[in-house]
Amino acid sequence: MKKYRKGVLVVLTGIILVALGSLTLIFVQADSVLSGIGALTAVSGWCLVSISVVKLWTLQTELQRLRTELRNHEDRELDRTNRLEQAIENERAKESKHEYHMEQSLKRIESRIADLATHSRIKGLSTMNPSLDVLFVTSNGAGLGHLSRLLAIAKNLSDDISAEFLTMSKAYRTFGNSGYVVHYFPSADAAAVPAPQWNRKFTHYFTDLMRDRMPSVVVFDGTWVYHGLTEACRALGIPLVWVQRGNWRPEVDQRSIQRHDAGSVADEVILPGDFAVQEHVEVGEDVRTERVGPITLVRREQMFSREEALDKLGLDNSGKYILANLGGGILGEFVDVLTLLRDTVQELGEPWKLVTLKSPLSAASESAPSSSPQISVYPVAQYAHAFEFVVSSAGYNSVQESISLGIPSVFVPNEAAVTDDQAARAIGASDKGLALSARDNSELRNAVVDLAGSRRLNQLKEQLAAVQEASGAAEAAEVLSSTISRSRWTLSSDRIGPHDD
Incomplete structure (x- = not known):
């Protein structure tokens, strides 16, 4: 420079x-x-x-x-x-x-050890004759849906077919009067233990139960088939049937390996229909698949008349009642939604009154507004004639029963549901003219006021009257009967010839 x-x-x-x-x-x-x-x-x-x-x-x-x-x-x-x-x-x-x-290898080793433990616990049992026809198994779920669907199928089985239940639902005591033996095993959440530890404990428990009961068929209703369930059934050669409720959230459906490769965890899949949504699910190859109609627990002839229902519920015959069957996680806090409904019904004036259904899974703090009568019955659909219409969550069972039984309803989707796309189901029912739907406070208030008018209520009743009653439970029971018959072919095995003294 x-x-x-x-x-x-x-x-x-x-x-x-x-x-x-x-x-x-x-x-x-x-x-x-x-x-x-x-x-x-x-x-x-x-x-x-x-x-x-x-x-x-x-x-x-x-x-x-x-x-x-x-x-x-x-x-x-x-x-x-x-x-x-x-x-x-x-x-x-x-x-x-x-x-x-290394981590995957450890998991495979742990899984293999669990498999060997399962096989060793049931060694020598595969030649035993079944002492039970069907063992129905459910996950914990967010309500009574899994149990109710399987109970509906069980009640449609012939009298000569025996059945028991194994559930992780804390509402299992609700089934005390169902006439069936109910086994309860707490879920990982209820037991507050890590999933790997829970899986090991459940595998041991289920294996021991299988050794004791030896069912011809195991039927599972849930969104994830447990590893121990599959391994024990396959070790014993017992068919495992997966009742797979549809209408999953798209993001959950895309992530689920089991749903689209059901043959890796089950031998048969039963796909219940849905009045509100149409869905075609590919469950994979190497698995028997049966599509049935919507499954409901209550049939029309089992419903009480208005007078009978009011009397059993202790309600005055002069009132017009709206039933709130919501559960938690809907449109915000449970009590806030009920308060909105109470205020709306009060604006309607006499003789309109709000009645709330207390879920067996509800916490003690989740109570209805003090001015609203509260009932606790199961199945509530039997008492539906006591009410002018129902404000309900958009879960599978609630929607199928309301439409099948002709119950005018406002469906409020539970946006907090992990797997079930309740918003799609509520909108689908509304678009078909089979119900009203509400996704916020304003829509809910307008829907209640709208149905309180006789013209809109009568229109909805006419639409529902044209719907054919659900038959999915009976169809699923026929599928299981065939599965039981196929699983019993080994009982025809025999032995002849000289015997040692």
């Missing part, structure tokens, strides 16, 4: 000399001596300028070369740094991959 600045200074000096020499030649032409000096000065200036320009060009070229080398050096250093960072990342990835494979 010093050479560059010096060259610029020389150029400036040369330019000054050229200027002085030129001025001398212009103004002192008569004096030959001065003219010579001016000419010499101008020539010297031009020489300095020319030499300096050449020198500056050389310096500029050298500077450009140095800059290029510097950039190349920086690029090489950056590339080297990137390679080092990539090498570090690769080593980290290898280490992480190694840890992942």
